[in-house]
Every structure is written in structure tokens, then in C-alpha cells.
Amino acid sequence: MKDLFERIIKDKGPLGKWAKQAEGYYVFPKLEGPISNRMTFNGKKVITWSINDYLGLANHPEVIKADAAAAAEHGMAYPMGARMMSGHTVFHEQLEQECAAFVNKEAAYLVNFGYQGMVSAIDALVTKHDVIVYDMDTHACIIDGVRLHAGKRFVYKHNDVESLEKNLQRATKMATQNNGGILVISEGVFGMRGEQGRLKEIVALKKKYNFRLLVDDAHGFGTLGKTGAGAGEEQGVQDDIDVYFATFAKSMAGIGAFFAADKDIIQYLQYNMRSQMFAKTLPMAMVKGALKRLDMLRTMPELKEKLWENTNALQSGLKENGFDIGNTNTCVTPVFLEGDIPEAMAMVHDLRENYGIFCSIVVYPVIPKGMILLRLIPTATHTLEDVSETITAFSSMREKLEGGVYKRIAATMA
Ligand SMILES: Cc1ncc(COP(=O)(O)O)c(C=O)c1O
Numbered sequence: 001m002k003d004l005f006e007r008i009i010k011d012k013g014p015l016g017k018w019a020k021q022a023e024g025y026y027v028f029p030k031l032e033g034p035i036s037n038r039m040t041f042n043g044k045k046v047i048t049w050s051i052n053d054y055l056g057l058a059n060h061p062e063v064i065k066a067d068a069a070a071a072a073e074h075g076m077a078y079p080m081g082a083r084m085m086s087g088h089t090v091f092h093e094q095l096e097q098e099c100a101a102f103v104n105k106e107a108a109y110l111v112n113f114g115y116q117g118m119v120s121a122i123d124a125l126v127t128k129h130d131v132i133v134y135d136m137d138t139h140a141c142i143i144d145g146v147r148l149h150a151g152k153r154f155v156y157k158h159n160d161v162e163s164l165e166k167n168l169q170r171a172t173k174m175a176t177q178n179n180g181g182i183l184v185i186s187e188g189v190f191g192m193r194g195e196q197g198r199l200k201e202i203v204a205l206k207k208k209y210n211f212r213l214l215v216d217d218a219h220g221f222g223t224l225g226k227t228g229a230g231a232g233e234e235q236g237v238q239d240d241i242d243v244y245f246a247t248f249a250k251s252m253a254g255i256g257a258f259f260a261a262d263k264d265i266i267q268y269l270q271y272n273m274r275s276q277m278f279a280k281t282l283p284m285a286m287v288k289g290a291l292k293r294l295d296m297l298r299t300m301p302e303l304k305e306k307l308w309e310n311t312n313a314l315q316s317g318l319k320e321n322g323f324d325i326g327n328t329n330t331c332v333t334p335v336f337l338e339g340d341i342p343e344a345m346a347m348v349h350d351l352r353e354n355y356g357i358f359c360s361i362v363v364y365p366v367i368p369k370g371m372i373l374l375r376l377i378p379t380a381t382h383t384l385e386d387v388s389e390t391i392t393a394f395s396s397m398r399e400k401l402e403g404g405v406y407k408r409i410a411a412t413m414a
Helices: 004-010 063-076 090-102 114-125 138-145 161-179 199-207 263-272 284-299 300-319 341-354 384-402 406-414
Strands: 038-041 046-049 105-109 131-135 152-156 182-187 212-216 243-247 257-262 333-339 358-362 372-377
Touching: 004 038, 004 243, 038 341, 046 341, 063 284, 090 257, 090 372, 105 114, 105 263, 114 182, 114 212, 114 243, 114 257, 114 263, 114 384, 131 138, 131 161, 138 182, 152 161, 161 182, 161 199, 182 199, 212 284, 243 300, 257 263, 284 300, 300 333, 333 384, 341 358, 341 372, 341 384, 341 406
Parallel strands: 131 152, 131 182, 182 212, 212 243
Antiparallel strands: 038 046, 105 257, 243 257, 333 372, 358 372
């Protein structure tokens, strides 16, 4: 028998093994100064393309004022306890009603964190008799929610409706045998590559198969659709999403999340979601802050317009300069390049230190070996100057990548 910590100390896990080379720079970097298009990293000003503050609310003076006023009035503790026991207030109810109205659903239920909420909602929605069918590229919170499921699950190829249909046929057989139902799970926007989930086609399958659809619209909420209600609104199928989810961590630049659905379903979640029944409620400052943000989403369409002006300029500029930005049809802007992990590290170092560009880097195993994905998130706070400076920097960086400069730098550092 071993001491449990023997393995933990020896094997730090797939990411942890890079800690020595990466910590403080590539992982756990410290972006300093007010959240904006230009922040400070490693003592230098950088254009920040890595934060999901889509609408630029994180540091908006009205938001800061509302957050501060709520914290001054209530502190950060109120209300104490879980919603069910002692942590319920009229403001939590008001926020739920406003969230539901915003995404055109009957009712909503708040959760403290999107991640935990999603895990717990999946756990609550299905029993061992039911079958889950989900996209293979979904966010970790969905994967972990599915892990809790005691019944059968099928995974379909990413955004592949044919593969979904095949799995629905298998799921239908299984659910019929078990006298259960089927839950299909997709994202509204896949946050790495920026493709919208093919909700319209998924919903069309409801004519042939009996299933309910849960959509995680973390990146679509506030950014897509005429009113900002997300990917379902954008694709004209919001009413066919049975359970809609969005987090406050992106467009709302806050913390917390919500589920929206028919009243009966929301009531079921209120009484059965363990992450909320057995945890302290969302603090009042977050709730009042979210009410303010939601009001701004409703009344300040210029924020979304600016976001899209920047997104369109960035994406068309990158394409015109020959960059591969995949199949994005959202604000999430991936740039695909070829290279290995050490090259990617040297390249990102150069971008940050010499060009003043800070973006996220994604490598194998998240994407195929030999590929590098630089992920850019435009926001309403960016300027067209930020966009053109970034495209010029990227062109120069690509020349170096193709000329083997980063390979040589990486070799000297090995
Ligand atoms: C697609 C998706 N779902 C869920 C979450 C988790 O939300 P939260 O940050 O509120 O826990 C995230 C990340 O924030 C996300 O990108």
C-alpha cells in the first residue's frame, strides 16, 4: 500500500507537470490594473484579448457604483444560509423574474456558480432510467454533470447533426427499454473555437425523436440575438430550448448564473438541485449588481453594437491577412497556426514582451498535435486601433513562426 500523497507529489497531472516552466507566465499570470482593453502584465502594458468581459461592464462606472452601494448596504454576507432555509430575498426573486423575461422563458432559478450549477442541474434532471446525449466538445461542467449520471449516456461528434441523430436512435431504444426519457445537451456557443451549437438543426430533430434540450449559452448570452438573449434567439429557436443556462461571468462581468425554463421545471430544480439546497445563497451585492448589469444589457444596445464592430473588424482583418480563424460565427475568435508546444510558448512570450499582445494559448491535447490555437475575445472596450495593432503584430509573429525563429528560441531554452 502507498501513502496517498506519494502519487500526488510524483505525478502532478496533465497540466501540473508544466508548472515549473509555465507558472506565473503561461498559467496563473497576473493581469494588473483596472479591467480594460489595455492592462499591465509583467510590468508592461498589453492589449488584453483574454477576458470574457464582452460588453465592457467589468469596470463600467455605473456597475462599480451599483456593486459598491450594494456592498455598503448589505456587506458581503447577507443573506445567510441556503435559499430554501434562510437565504431567500425579494431581490433574488426579482433577478430571477428579470432573467427569465430577458431570455423569454416563464421562470428562472439562480445558482452561485455556473460550473457547480450545471453539474447539479444535470444531476437533478435525470434518473438512472433516462439517457443523456451530448456534444463531445462541451464544457467541463457538462462533462462532470454527465459523470454523475447513473444511467446510459451517448456522446455525439462535435456539432455533427448526423452523429447526433444516430445517437438519438440508440438513446431512443435504451430509453424505451428503461421507460425513461432523453436529455440532449449542447452549448449555444462553443467557447474555444467560437462556433454556435447547431441548435436549429438539433431542434428540428424533435419532430422525429422525443427528447428535451438543455443549452449552455455562457458565451451567447448578451452577445447574440437581437435583444442579446443568446444563440437560441439568434437562430430563431429560443422557444424550443427546454432548459436554458447562462452564467453572469461573461457578458454580465459578475458572478453567479441562472437556469430558465417552464415554471414546473424551475420549481423542480428549486427543490432538487443539491448545489443550491446545500450551499449558501448568492450574496446580495452580486444580486443587486446583476440587476444593474441586466438593466444595462436591456437599455444600452450600443454596448453589443460596439462589441460586434470590434469583432467584425478583428475577424475580417485576420482573414484578409490570410489567418485561419476556423468556423467561428460568434465573437470568440480563434487563430489556428502550426507548431509544437515549445514553439507556441516562445511565440506567446514574444507576443507579450515585444508586441504588447496578451491572448490565451491552447495546445494539444485540447486541439490536435502540431496545432496552436491563439484565442482572442473582443470586447466593447477595445478600439479599432487595438485591432489593427494586433493584426500587424500577428503578421510579424507569423513570419517568425514560419521562418523557424521560435523553434530556434525554444531549442536554446530546452
Ligand atoms: C460554456 C461554459 N459553461 C459554464 C461555465 C462556468 O460558469 P461559471 O464561471 O459561472 O462557473 C463557463 C465558464 O465560465 C463556460 O465557458
